[in-house]
Amino acid sequence: MPVRRLDNRAARALFLDRHALVEPPAGAAKGEHLQDLIRRLGFVQVDSINTIARAHDMILFARRPTYRSDNLKRLYERDRGLFEHWTHDAAVIPMEFFRHWHLRFQRDADLLARRWKNWRRDGFEARFESVLQHIRDHGPVSSSDVGRDEKKGSGGWWDWHPSKTALEYLWRTGALTVIGREGFQKRYDLTERVIEAHLCPGAAPCDEQATVDWLCNAALDRLGFATSGELAAFWDTVTPAEAKAWCERALASGDIEWAEIECADGRPRKVFTRADVGERVARLAPPPGRMRVLSPFDPALRDRKRAERLFGFHYRIEVFVPEPKRVYGYYVFPLLEGDKLVGRIDMKAHRDDGELRVRALWPERSVKWSQARTRRLEAELERVRRFTGMDRVLFDDGWLREPK
Numbered sequence: 001m002p003v004r005r006l007d008n009r010a011a012r013a014l015f016l017d018r019h020a021l022v023e024p025p026a027g028a029a030k031g032e033h034l035q036d037l038i039r040r041l042g043f044v045q046v047d048s049i050n051t052i053a054r055a056h057d058m059i060l061f062a063r064r065p066t067y068r069s070d071n072l073k074r075l076y077e078r079d080r081g082l083f084e085h086w087t088h089d090a091a092v093i094p095m096e097f098f099r100h101w102h103l104r105f106q107r108d109a110d111l112l113a114r115r116w117k118n119w120r121r122d123g124f125e126a127r128f129e130s131v132l133q134h135i136r137d138h139g140p141v142s143s144s145d146v147g148r149d150e151k152k153g154s155g156g157w158w159d160w161h162p163s164k165t166a167l168e169y170l171w172r173t174g175a176l177t178v179i180g181r182e183g184f185q186k187r188y189d190l191t192e193r194v195i196e197a198h199l200c201p202g203a204a205p206c207d208e209q210a211t212v213d214w215l216c217n218a219a220l221d222r223l224g225f226a227t228s229g230e231l232a233a234f235w236d237t238v239t240p241a242e243a244k245a246w247c248e249r250a251l252a253s254g255d256i257e258w259a260e261i262e263c264a265d266g267r268p269r270k271v272f273t274r275a276d277v278g279e280r281v282a283r284l285a286p287p288p289g290r291m292r293v294l295s296p297f298d299p300a301l302r303d304r305k306r307a308e309r310l311f312g313f314h315y316r317i318e319v320f321v322p323e324p325k326r327v328y329g330y331y332v333f334p335l336l337e338g339d340k341l342v343g344r345i346d347m348k349a350h351r352d353d354g355e356l357r358v359r360a361l362w363p364e365r366s367v368k369w370s371q372a373r374t375r376r377l378e379a380e381l382e383r384v385r386r387f388t389g390m391d392r393v394l395f396d397d398g399w400l401r402e403p404k
Contacts, residue, residue, distance in 0.1 A: 028064070098199045225259060361401065
């Protein structure tokens, strides 16, 4: 049987559709509507940087412009539609997926016990029972509520005191659940007081193979096509060997098939996909031509190498790069127009002045920056202005730069 082939445009369309970036950005963004969107994405990464808005808010706003940050807070903290844990990083995840995290809890228990001992988190295991008892007696806590008699430094990872480390370990391994954040500081409670009993660890034995099957299936559905390594990386729980074995079984059963996608540079790449991928692509409407500002942590960009293969868009976040060595800027936002990444913009909300200031924009080398594109950018920045509550948008002199 010949291998199915998708040209680069079809591959981009399918991938963007899986990430809710093909349909026009519109629709309700509260309650069950917001829950449906996050379920479709699989998870939304949370991050503390607030140059314009936090990453999770930017991710959701790019797809639903009516979204506001309180909508996520209510869904997460009041309605308990989401829980917070790790995929490749900290993320909010639909609550119905919680039972599939039991395997992650087990694996993190072994991994972190070894890793944190090697990183000299000495004494944290001896604090487990005292931390749990404190929460039983006093209710939810943040890291500042425990270990007050322990030595503290500047607050960085290297200064975590044993009780803070115990809190994180107990969360990562399922005994505690994060119930929300104050500012950006996590608050923890006993899992059995937060999560419905039938979802809690221990309610039923963890079926390791069933969990691996679910995670691989769910990853492929959210990517549209992938290698076995990309399936393993999506939730970051399944090992590469487990993902490879799942692909072999799914191929044999006819659940998936080989396909070949065309990369942005014309090179072919062999991937796995569903057998109905051709019909899925044929049903897709052309993406809207409007411009969108994407978070650097948008799920469509999380895998930087895949974004470069599909879109020809090389992106590296430069938060941790010393300023003199930065190519673009501290926190630069990719710009999506239709099915293309057309540039990146360096901007910041100056909240004391009520100003959204644009420092610079660099088009991609293949993009001619026209007046029509400037108008589409201005329309998007007006939406971002309203979202962030700023009074005006200001452009620095010389904001439109030459491609690099």
